[in-house]
Amino acid sequence: MTARTLIGDIGGTNLRLALTNGTSIEAEVRFRTADHPGLESVLDQYLGGLPAPARPTSALLAVAGPVSGDCFSLTNSPWSFSRNAVAERYRWDRFLLMNDFSAVAAALPYLEDEDLETVQAGVQVLTAPKLVLGPGTGLGVGSVVLANGKWTTPGGEGGHVDLPCRDEDEAEIHRMLRRNGPVSAETVLSGPGLAALFNVLAERGGAAIRAGAGEEVMARLVDAECPIAREAMDRFAIFLGAVAANAALTIGARGGVYLTGGVLRHAGEAFREDLFRAHFVGEGRMSEYLSAIPVYRIRHPEPGLFGLRMLARVSSAD
Structure with missing residues (x-):
């Protein structure tokens, strides 16, 4: 055998x-x-x-x-x-x-077209590094680079970088989250993080409702069309765009950025790809660079x- x-x-x-x-x-x-x-x-x-x-x-x-x-x-x-x-x-x-x-990340060079959904078209550089982010129980981040003709996967813990703040509104959310300890990207970009984001937004808006898990936020969004759940999911897409942009710039991920993870699988079309794109590309000096990077959602099971x-x-x- x-x-x-x-x-x-x-x-x-x-x-x-x-x-x-x-x-x-x-x-x-x-x-x-x-x-x-x-x-x-x-x-x-x-x-x-x-x-x-x-x-x-x-x-x-x-x-x-x-x-x-x-x-x-x-x-x-x-x-x-x-x-x-x-x-x-x-x-x-x-x-x-x-x-x-x-x-x-090791799977990225071998995924077929049917395994992917395009979020941002871009122009893929086939030999350039590739980046993957996956919000689930935590926030997974990985990369694959071509070295001596072979794809290799350097390790890292990119999910635990600090959560970026781009305006005063995000700074207030960050301040409220910080009451429970340091605020990393995973603090928001995960299942528990989505619930934490929902609770901060509910508190800020004077609502008494709270969520104990990301699944509850999804249920409120889909079943009850809850405006706080909608805002939480929109903020989630915004923060994910910013974190993905920082990571893509760091490793030069012109081979593509790939999104996966349980939160995005469960969110389906409720995940605002337009908001992700807007905050991935941004308005800074590197907007043109970032707009050329293709972004995909992984559909491989x-x-x-x-x-x-x-x-x-x-x-x-x-």
């Missing part, structure tokens, strides 16, 4: 596991992180359900958090584990960990697993 690699996309809310030989994905299963005490619990269940010949001898996992050293902890979950202990437990001869949005599959294929060919 052809050797299989275990690949997994481990987020703060959901975890997806599958097997790959580099050319296809098999035995994909989705788990909720909160339903299990730790990674080993999920791996025991998943691997225990495979026939012995199909069990992998190597693994490539993408995790939501900074990867460094042997011990790892998820940023938005109580899970933690030792990389060496996990590899020994399952007798893997090769076990690689990477940031989850590095895995999504599992970009993280797809990126891991492509990495496994490249690795097996080396």
